[in-house]
Every structure is written in structure tokens, then in C-alpha cells.
């Protein structure tokens with residue numbers, strides 16, 4: 001019998017439709033491994049680690065059921081050396097395999113170590129594509145070749161053209177490429193989002209394994225009632241549920257926030273997609289098919305809003321990440337250096353919006369986009385928190401957090417620490433925006449209408465103070481000029497009061 005090839009499957013490469021699995025089964029042995037290196041490179045939410053381990057174990061089982069040879073190295077396996085490279089070296093040196101193969105990793109850190117590993121092995125080694133994304137890494141570079149800056153909209157149109165998504169004879173269906181302006185409604189009392197679809201499993205065994213192996217995590221978990229989708233079957237059910245129940249209102253309430261409705265009309269498909277249980281193409285195809293079959297009952301604003309997130313933002317962020325790593329990880333345009341306040345770890349703050357968004361994140365390892373961008377991210381930006389600390393929080397807290405998508409969203413879109421590589425302006429807002437998009441302010445200890453005074457909402461004075469502090473860096477930006485024009489119309493005494501109030505809030509940051 002010829003020796004098999006050894007093939008590594010990373011925790012975010014759980015794609016049963018990868019070309020590997022169409023090849024003759026006997027030619028390869030597949031290895032998956034639970035390693036300390038990955039469980040501890042940042043402190044993760046417990047639900048994130050559990051979701052990865054359960055998904056990896058279920059995938060290994062599925063492969064075995066289908067007749068593939070699988071080696072699964074669990075966290076407590078005696079032979080586990082707790083790093084991808086060390087485990088692979090050990091196996092490759094055993095003499096049992098003819099070659100080593102892996103797929104490109106999505107994270108720079110891991111990709112670099114795999115390249116080093118392949119160069120060092122004594123058996124032939126190669127890296128292939130994961131075949132997951134709609135476009136490859138070079139597509140991004142080709143769209144922006146010779147251009148001064150990246151524009152997500154231009155990239156998004158090219159992706160839609162490449163895959164013929166929502167086009168009629170090359171023209172966008174509905175007459176426009178982008179319906180973002182129709183995607184900004186607050187949730188009215190009369191609208192009740194459907195019950196979330198959950199996939200209840202007992203995760204006690206993994207929770208005990210993490211504890212006995214001293215993996216430090218944070219956040220809450222109900223071990224007997226773990227609800228994230230961790231198999232392809234779960235993910236397909238969730239996609240169906242999204243298309244039937246959530247898509248009809250997805251776009252309209254995409255930016256809304258509500259204390260009683262954590263998920264609203266969001267899909268919660270990010271973990272499934274990021275670990276490749278389902279592909280972005282099949283998610284888009286299913287949603288477009290549901291929209292088409294509805295014969296107008298689902299409006300174009302809903303489907304375009306959803307497609308834009310996946311064909312646009314998700315792929316665009318990946319392009320930015322690979323075009324700018326590793327330097328991107330240390331950009332700090334505003335020189336922000338305050339430590340992250342304790343309430344990001346315990347939710348204990350009087351600011352209701354931050355409390356809701358953080359507690360939900362700690363409870364569920366999930367918050368939707370606007371909570372991440374316009375509540376927690378907005379606050380850390382206005383308060384001048386060190387982007388390294390902000391990144392570590394975002395990378396740890398969400399089950400869907402992998403660096404290729406977390407970093408450009410956090411350091412770029414949300415903190416503008418890249419000086420405008422991802423976004424055209426910093427996403428900053430006062431209580432006015434949060435009040436307009438949520439019911440948070442009515443239950444808050446602070447007064448959303450007040451800019452100064454002990455009870456004044458911190459977002460208000462911090463907003464104006466941010467503009468003043470960074471005037472040199474921002475005032476020439478046409479998208480933010482309005483703020484400076486308003487500032488210039490204010491009386492000097494009013495500006496001074498705002499600055500003094502902001503200074504008090506910043507001094508009192510840990511107690512807000």
C-alpha cells in the first residue's frame with residue numbers, strides 16, 4: 001500500500017465541499033487538533049472555544065462516517081504538543097506519510113507559521129486554496145490597481161458582476177447598486193422579530209475539558225444548553241430560517257437596536273460562514289432565491305442589504321487584511337492609549353447602551369453589527385482607548401471573531417486607527433444617533449439630551465471633544481466637515497464647557 005498524504009484541517013476549514021473530499025479516500029489521512037496555541041493566543045469567550053471544538057469534533061465524525069481516515073488530537077491527548085507546527089512535525093517525521101498538505105490559513109499569524117513549517121519538513125509539502133471566498137486575494141489588488149484609495153462600493157460592484165448577483169443584463173436589479181439609505185429604521189413597537197432558532201446541545205464535556213486543562217476563558221455559558229450552530233446541517237437550517245422569517249425585514253431594521261430583541265432580523269450566520277460550514281455563495285444564492293420566489297413580497301432593499309454585507313463588506317475586509325498585514329495590526333492614527341475600562345469585562349456601567357451591548361456580548365458571544373460599531377466601538381473611539389486593547393476584546397469576545405475579519409472591522413472601520421484605509425471617516429456619534437436607532441436612552445441613568453452637567457450623556461461631550469482634539473487630522477475630511485462647521489458656530493464658552501465636561505468623564509472613565 002502506498003503511504004497516504006497527511007492533510008491538516010484547521011478549526012475554521014470545516015468545508016465538506018472542499019475539492020479534497022472528492023478525491024479517492026485512501027490517498028490521504030486528515031488531521032484536526034485542539035491546541036493550546038489557538039485556545040490561548042488571545043483570551044477567548046468560553047462559547048467561542050466551545051463552538052470551535054464542537055464544530056471540529058462534529059466535522060471529524062462526519063468525515064469518518066463518510067469513510068475518510070481521520071486523526072483527531074484532542075486537547076488532553078498525551079501526544080498533543082499544542083501547536084500546529086509541532087504536532088505536524090512529529091507526525092511527518094514518523095515515516096508514515098508520503099507528503100504534507102494544508103490549505104491557506106485565513107489568519108496571517110497561522111499562514112506564516114504554515115509556510116515556515118512546509119519549508120522545514122523533510123517530506124514534500126504544499127499549500128492549496130481553501131476555495132471558500134467569492135474572490136481570491138489578488139482580485140482586491142486588481143480592482144484597486146493604480147487607485148489612490150479603496151472604495152468598498154466599487155469593489156462590491158465588481159464582485160456582483162463577477163458572480164452575476166442581482167443583475168439584469170449587467171445592470172443592478174431595482175435600478176440601483178445600493179439601498180443603504182433604506183436600511184436605517186428604528187424598530188417600532190408594532191414589529192416583533194421572530195423567536196431565534198437555536199440548536200441545543202450539551203457542551204458539559206468540553207467545558208470540563210477546558211477547565212481541567214486550564215484554558216483561561218471569559219463570558220457566560222449554559223453548558224447543558226449550548227445553542228450555536230456547529231454542523232453543516234444546523235447551518236443550513238439556520239439559513240432556511242433566515243430566508244423565510246428574517247430576510248423580509250432584514251434591510252429595513254439592519255441598524256436598529258432594542259433591549260428586548262437581541263438578534264432582531266440578523267442571520268447569526270457569521271460563525272457558520274467563518275468556519276466554512278457553509279459558503280458565502282450558497283448563502284447568497286439561497287437568499288436571492290427566496291427573494292425571487294417571494295415575487296415582490298420581499299423588497300429589493302432587503303435582499304440587496306444582505307448581499308452587500310457578504311459580497312461587499314466580508315470580501316472587502318479580507319482584501320484589506322491581506323493587502324496590509326502585518327503592519328495593519330500596529331496602526332494607531334490617533335495615538336490612542338487609554339486602557340479598556342473594566343465594564344467591557346463585567347458589563348457594570350451606568351451607560352445603558354454600553355451595558356446592553358457588552359452584557360449581550362458576554363452572555364451570548366454575539367452582538368450585531370451596529371452594537372459593535374456604534375455603541376462599543378464608538379465609545380472606545382471617543383474615549384481614546386488603545387486599539388490593541390480594543391482588538392483583543394473584539395477578537396476574544398465574539399464566536400465569529402477571526403483576525404482576518406475582526407481586525408479591519410475593529411482597527412479600521414470602527415477605530416479609524418488605520419487613518420482611512422477601510423473607511424472614509426471615523427464612525428463617531430453622540431447620543432442623538434443612539435437614541436434614534438434604539439430604545440436604550442429611555443432606560444439610562446444619563447440624560448441623552450444634555451451635553452454638560454453631572455447627568456449628561458458621556459457620548460455627547462466626548463463626541464465634540466473628539467472633534468476638537470483631532471481637528472488637525474480630520475478637518476480637511478469632507479465627510480466630517482459639518483461637525484467642524486457646527487463647532488465653529490458655538491460660543492467659546494460653550495466649547496470650553498464641553499471640553500471640561502469631557503475631561504471630567506475621561507477622568508472618571510472607570511466609573512461611568
Ligand code: FAD
Pocket residue numbers: 265266267268269270271273274309310313314315317367368369370372373377394395398400401402405406407409410413414
Ligand atoms: P448579519 O447582520 O446577518 O449579516 C450577514 C453576514 O454579513 C454576516 O454573517 C457576515 O458574514 C457579513 N457581514 C456583515 N457585516 C460585515 C462586516 N462589516 N465585515 C465582514 N462581514 C460582514 N464579523 C465577523 O464575522 N467576525 C468578526 O470578528 C467581526 N468583528 C467585528 C468588529 C467590529 C468592531 C464591527 C463593527 C464588525 C465586526 N464584524 C465581524 C462584522 C459584523 O458585525 C458581523 O459579521 C455580524 O454582526 C455577524 O452577525 P450576523 O451573522 O447576524 O450578521
Ligand code: DLZ
Pocket residue numbers: 009010011012013032033034035036038039044048049052105106107110402
Ligand atoms: C479559534 C480556534 C480555537 C479557539 N481553537 C482552535 C484549535 O484548537 N484548533 C484549530 O485548528 N483551530 C482553532 N481555532 C481556529 C484557528 O484559530 C484558525 O483556524 C486559525 O487562526 C486560522 O484562521
Ligand code: SF4
Pocket residue numbers: 350351352353354430431434435440441442444445446447448457458459
Ligand atoms: Fe447611551 Fe447616552 Fe443613551 Fe445612556 S443616554 S443609553 S449613555 S447614548
